[in-house]
Amino acid sequence: SLELLPPEVLSIVLRHADNRARLRLRSASRTLERSIAASDFHNYFKDVGRTIVTPNRCKNSRRNVCFLLEGVGENGFVLRFGPQLVIRLPKFDSEKGKKLLHLRRRLFKTAYINTLCLLNINFHKVPRNFIDDLLYCCHYRGMRIIYDLHSPATSTCARKFLLDNAHKVSSISVKGLDFSREKLLSLPRMDRSFTVPCMYYDDDCFLQLLRKGHCYLDLPYFDFPCPTTIIEAFEIISASPHEQSVRFCAKPKLMEDVMALLHFDLTRRGYVTSFDTNPKYTVENVMGEDALWTGSCRIRRDDSLIIANMYSSSCNIVITNCKRNTEDLMNRME
Numbered sequence: 240s241l242e243l244l245p246p247e248v249l250s251i252v253l254r255h256a257d258n259r260a261r262l263r264l265r266s267a268s269r270t271l272e273r274s275i276a277a278s279d280f281h282n283y284f285k286d287v288g289r290t291i292v293t294p295n296r297c298k299n300s301r302r303n304v305c306f307l308l309e310g311v312g313e314n315g316f317v318l319r320f321g322p323q324l325v326i327r328l329p330k331f332d333s334e335k336g337k338k339l340l341h342l343r344r345r346l347f348k349t350a351y352i353n354t355l356c357l358l359n360i361n362f363h364k365v366p367r368n369f370i371d372d373l374l375y376c377c378h379y380r381g382m383r384i385i386y387d388l389h390s391p392a393t394s395t396c397a398r399k400f401l402l403d404n405a406h407k408v409s410s411i412s413v414k415g416l417d418f419s420r421e422k423l424l425s426l427p428r429m430d431r432s433f434t435v436p437c438m439y440y441d442d443d444c445f446l447q448l449l450r451k452g453h454c455y456l457d458l459p460y461f462d463f464p465c466p467t468t469i470i471e472a473f474e475i476i477s478a479s480p481h482e483q484s485v486r487f488c489a490k491p492k493l494m495e496d497v498m499a500l501l502h503f504d505l506t507r508r509g510y511v512t513s514f515d516t517n518p519k520y521t522v523e524n525v526m527g528e529d530a531l532w533t534g535s536c537r538i539r540r541d542d543s544l545i546i547a548n549m550y551s552s553s554c555n556i557v558i559t560n561c562k563r564n565t566e567d568l569m570n571r572m573e
Contacts, residue, residue, distance in 0.1 A: 246274070253278040258324035261346050272345075280347035282321060305354035306377060314364035318373075336369045343373060355379040355408075359386055362396035370400070381431065382408045386415030398422065412457075420444050428452045430481075435459065442468040449475045449485060458487035460553075466496035469545070469556070476560050477543040484559035491554045494547050498522075501538065508532050 244252065253275060256264070261280075265272040307319035316331040318324075318339065326342075328335050355374070362370070382404060384397055394416055402422065405411060410431035420440060424447055426433075432455040435448070442465055448456060449472055476483050495505075501520050503510040509524025509532040525535035538545040546557040 249274050250278050254281040256280075258321060258346060265345065275347070276345050277348050280350040280352075282350065282352040305356045305383075306350070306352050306374075306379065307356045307358060308360055308365075308370065308373070309358040310360045310365060314361065316365050331365055336365075340369070340372055349376040350378065352377065352379045354381040354383060356383045356385070357397070357400070360397070361393055362400070363393070367396065367400065378407070380408060381410035381412070383412040384414070384416065402426070424448070424451070428454075430454050432457065446471060446475065449483070452479065452481065452483065454481070454483060456483075456485040458485065460488045466493055466500055469493070469497045469558075470500060473538075473540065473543065473545055473558055476558050477540055479560055482561045484557060484561055486555075486557045488553055488555050491549050491551070494549055494554045494556065497545075503538075510536055 253261075253264075256275075261275050265275045305319075305321075307317070309317040309319070311317055311327075312329075314331050316328045318326045324346075326339060328339070355377070360370070382401065384401055386393070386397065397416055398418065401411070401413065402425070405426050408429070410429050410433065411426065412432070412434035414434075423435070423440070424444070428451050433448075433453040434457040440461070445458070445461070445468065472485065476485070498505070498510055501522075502513045502518070503522050504513045508526070510522045512518050512522065519540060521539045523537045523539065525533045525537070527533045534549045536547055536549075538547070542562060543560040544558070546559070548555040
């Protein structure tokens, strides 16, 4: 019987018990009820990837298990803690909030989870102090904040929540919120990934984000006015003491200008160097099965790469010094 196990052994056994098992066990005896309330809950998995987590993905995939707090309608609220526990409150109020906090405290004391996801939370209807109480003693590696529609007041509260908690995580993904240049650059370095929200930023802001050292920086579409910015970004990542990558999308003309600055000429079989001396940069063209150039190439400098997939209307670009995940980065660009 679990009740006969020493407390320290029982705590280890309960670490990976899911919420369904916890609800069943706590109803078996007073001893197990107390043990579960005092236990740790470990909900880490190998990797949750860098895709945006949505409710459907959370529901159907263990790899995307997260602590999801969702605002629904005018003042509805949904709590999804992993795939087993889903609580829906069509109309949130303080009394229902207290009952939800009571249930959470009866299921575990401390939680270790991959990702905290806030989806369309209206902090004026679901108070910030309730969110903080719900997340008390919850440790999460990544944070995703997603808004489909939002008001300026909601944006202010959501940005403050992110800034207050950014130091706790190693990856951040934000969608649907605008950040000022100062707020964006004030965020600490992320050693897993950082997906930048749509915003008004310039070449200098882009380079400062790279100098910040974010391990994986994912940008929205941005047409850099100056091709030398790409070369400077390549120099920053090449000189970085740790693994670093950035991905973004731009107009094809930008990459054409970069190639011209690097003295590469375009031929029917891709780009080639325009002089015979030992160049600082070399180019490798990706050929298809029909021996024709695919429009993709890699610019190499020592162990660093610029990977470019050039299409008629856009160009997907990755700059990286990571040897391990070059193919993974290429796949994410498709």
